[in-house]
Amino acid sequence: MTSLPVQATTDDPAVLAAYRTDRASFCPSGTPKALVRARSLQDVVQTLQWASENNVPVVPQGARTGLSGGANALDGCVLLNVEKLDRILDIDVEEQIAVVEPGVINATLAAAVAEKGLYYPPDPGSKDISSIGGNVATNAGGMCCLKYGVTGDFVRALQVVLADGRVMRTGRRTAKGVAGYDLTRLFVGSEGTLGVVTEVTVALRPAAARPLAAVAFFDTTADACRAVADHLGGGFRPAALELMDAATIEAVAKLQDLGFPPGVGAVLIAQSDAGTKAPEELAAFELSARKCAATEVIVSEDPAEADLLMQGRRLVGLAFEEYPASLVDDVCVPRRHLAELVDGIERIAKQYDVFIATCGHAGDGNMHPAVLFDHAQAEAAQQAFDAVMQLGLDLGGTITGEHGVGLLKRDWLARELDEAALWSHQQIKNALDPRGILNPGRVIDSRATGRAAVDQRSS
Template identity: 80%
Template sequence: MTSLPVGALTDDPDVLAAYASDRASFCPSGRPSALVRARSVQDVVDTLKWAYDNRVPVVPQGARTGLSGGANAVDGCVLLNLEKMDRIVEIDVPEQIAVVQPGVINADLAAAVAEKGLYYPPDPGSRDISSIGGNVATNAGGMCCLKYGVTGDFVRALQVVLADGQVTRTGRRTAKGVAGYDLTRLFVGSEGTLGVVTEVTVALRPAAARPLTAVAFFDSAADAGRAVADYLGAGYRPAVLELMDRTSIDAVGKLQDLGFPADVGAVLIAQSDVGAEATEELKAYERSARACGATEVIVADDPAEGDLLMRGRRLAGLAFEEYPACLVEDVCVPRGRLADLIEGVERIAAEHDVLIACVGHAGDGNVHPTVLFDLDQAEAAERAFDAVMRLGLDLGGTITGEHGVGLLKREWLAEELDDAALWTHQQIKMALDPRGILNPGRVIDSVPGGRADADRRSS
C-alpha cells in the first residue's frame, strides 16, 4: 500500500497554518491535515497514489503568490508544495530551451539564461517571488506579454503526475510538433485541477536590446486608455505599455519617489527594445499620447531611469498591501474598450463609495482594478468587485487575463462560458480526475456520478 512520503511530510499545526493560503484576500481557507514538501517526482507520485486510493483531496502549491485563492487549503486536504523542487535541469543554448523544475523562481530562470545570452520573456509582476510552476498553473502574463506572449506561449513540454499517480509527458523539445491533441496547452492554466506539473520545458529567445523608456502624463486614466488604442492601432508593438492611475501613483509614492508631477491623473509607460529603431517607435508613441491628451511625454535617455520607472510600476502590488484590505481584479477587455472600462470603474468606485486603483498591462487591455478599503467596507468592496466583473464581460472581455479563476472568480466563470463550454470543462475534469481529488472547488467542479469511477492505474 502506497503511503505519504515520510521524509517530506509534516502535520505540525503551525506549519500547516502558514501554508494554508495564498495571497488572495477574501477567499476561504480550510484546515489541511498534512503538508508534503516534495523534493522529487517520486514524492509527488507517492502523495497522489495515496490520496487517490484514500479519496483525500490534494491542493498543489508553489510559492503561494497567487491572487485568486487557487492554493488555499480545503478541510482535510493534503497540501502538496513543490517549492523545494527548484533545480534548473538544463539550458540548451543551440536549441534555445530550458528545462526546469516547478519551484524555480521566474527571475532566477531569467537571470540564468541571460548569462548565456538568452531571454525568457514572461515576467509577471511577482517575478521575483513567483515560481515557474505557478506561472504555468495560471498561464501568467506580465509586463512584456504585449510583444512576446504569456507563459503558455513559451511552454514546449511538461512532465505531469496525474491524479492517480501516473506520470506522463506532453509536448516535445522541438520548435514544431502537432502529433495528437495539444495536451500541453490543456494543462497550462488548469490551476492544478487536472494534474501536478513536475517539470517544464520552455522556449527562450535571443537576448533583446536594452530597452528605451518613455513616460506620458495624462489628466485622466481614460485619456491614457485612448492613447493605447491609438498607438497600437497604428501597428506598433512595444515591449511594454503599462498604466498607473492617480490612486496607484499615490500608493507607490509612499514606497518610492517616482518624481511625477503632483497633479498627474495617470501615466502610461512604454518601452521599446528594437535597438536603433527604438527612438522612432517611441516618437510614434509620443505622437499618439499627445493626440489623446497627454500633458507631457518624456523619453528617458539613461536606461537606468527606465529601470527606475519599471521598478515603481512593479511596486504597485506591494503598495496596495499597505491598505487595511484590498480585492484585486484581473479583467481584460478589447483595447478599443479600455477607456470605457476605466471610466466605468471610476463610476463603480463612486457608486459604492470605495477606492479603486487602476493599474496594469494596458497594451493587452488587461487591467487590475484593485478595491482598497477599510474592513468595515467589506460588503461594499465585494459589490464593487462584482460590478467590475460584470462591466468587463459587458465590454466583451474576460474575468481573468492572467491571475486565474481559483476560488475568487469561480462563480463568474459560469457567466463567461456558455453551457456547452461548461459541460466540456466538466467532462475533461472527470476524465483526468474521476475521484475529484485535485484542487477541488477551483475553476470548476466535476459532476459526481457523471460516469463510472474506474481506476485507470495499472496494477
C-alpha cells in the same frame, strides 16, 4: 498500502497555518491535514497515490504568489508544495530551450539564460517571487506579453503527475509537433485541477537589447487609453505599455516618491527593446501621447533611467499589500473598449463608496482594478468587485486575463462560458480526476459533475 512521504511531510499546526493561503487572503481557507514539501518526483507520485487511495483532496502549491485563492487550503486536505523542486535541469543554447522544475523562480530562470545570451520573455509583475510552475498553472502574462506573448506561448513540453500518481509527458522539445491532442496546452492554465506539473520545457529567444522607456502624464485615464489606441493603431508594438491611474499612483507613492507631477490623473509607461530603433519607437509614443492631451512626456536616454521609470509600476503589488484587505480584479477587454472599462470602474468606485486603484497592461486591454478596503467595507468591496467583472463581460471581455479563476472567480465562470463549454470542462475533469481530489472547488466545482466529490467545508 501507500503512505505519504515521511521525510517530506509535516502536520505541525504552526507550519500548516503558514501555508494555508496564497496572496488572496480574503478568499476562504480551511485547515489542512498535512503539508508535503516535495523534493523529488517520487514525493509527488507517492502523495497522489496515497490521496487517490484514501479519497483525500490535494491542493497543489508553489510559491503561493497567486491572487485568486487557487492554492488556499481546504479542510482535511493535503497541501502538496513543489517550491523545493527548483532546479534548472538544462539550458540548450543551440535549440534555444530550457528545462526546469516547477519551483524555479521566474527571474532566476531569466537571469540564468541571459548569461548564455538568451531571453525568457514572460515577466509577471511578481517575477522576482513567482515560480515557473505557478506561471504555467495560471498561464501568467506580464508586462512584456504585448510583444512576446504569455507563458503558454513558450511552453513546449511538460512532465505531469496525474491524480492517481501516474507520470505523463506532454509535448516535445522540437519547435513543431502535432502528433495527437495538444495536451500541453490543456494543462497550461488548469490551476492544478488536472495534474501536478513537475517539469517544464520552455522556448527561449535570443537576448533583446536592454530597453529604453518613456512615461506620459495625463489629466484623465480616458486620455491615456486614447493614446494607447493611437500608438498601437500606428503599427507599433512596444515591449510594454503599462497604465496607472491616480489611485494607483497614490498607493505606490506611500512606498516611494515617484517624482511624478502633482495632481496627475494617469500615467502611461512605454518600453522598447528594439535596440537602435528604440528612440524612434519612443518618439512615436510621445507623439501619440501629446496628440491625446498628455501634459508631459519624459523619454529615457539610457537603460538605467528606463529601469527607474518602470520601478513605480513594479511596486504596485507591494503597495496594495499595505492596505488591510484587497480584492484584485483581472479583467481583459478588447482594446477599443479600454476607456469604457476604466471610466466604468471609476463610476463603480463612487457607486459603492470604495477605493479602487486601477493599473495594468494597457496594450493588451488587461486591467487589474484592486478594491482596497478595511473589513468594515467587505460587503461593499465584494459588490464593487463583482460589478467590475460584470462590466468586463458586458464589454466583450473576460473575468481573468492571467491571474486564473481559483476560488475568487469560480462562480463567475458560468457567466462567461456557455453550457457546452462548461460541460466540456466537466468531462475533462472527470476523465483526468474521476475522484475529484485535485484542487477541488477551483475552476470547475467537482460537485457539479455528479462524481464522487470531496467535502468542501471551509472556514
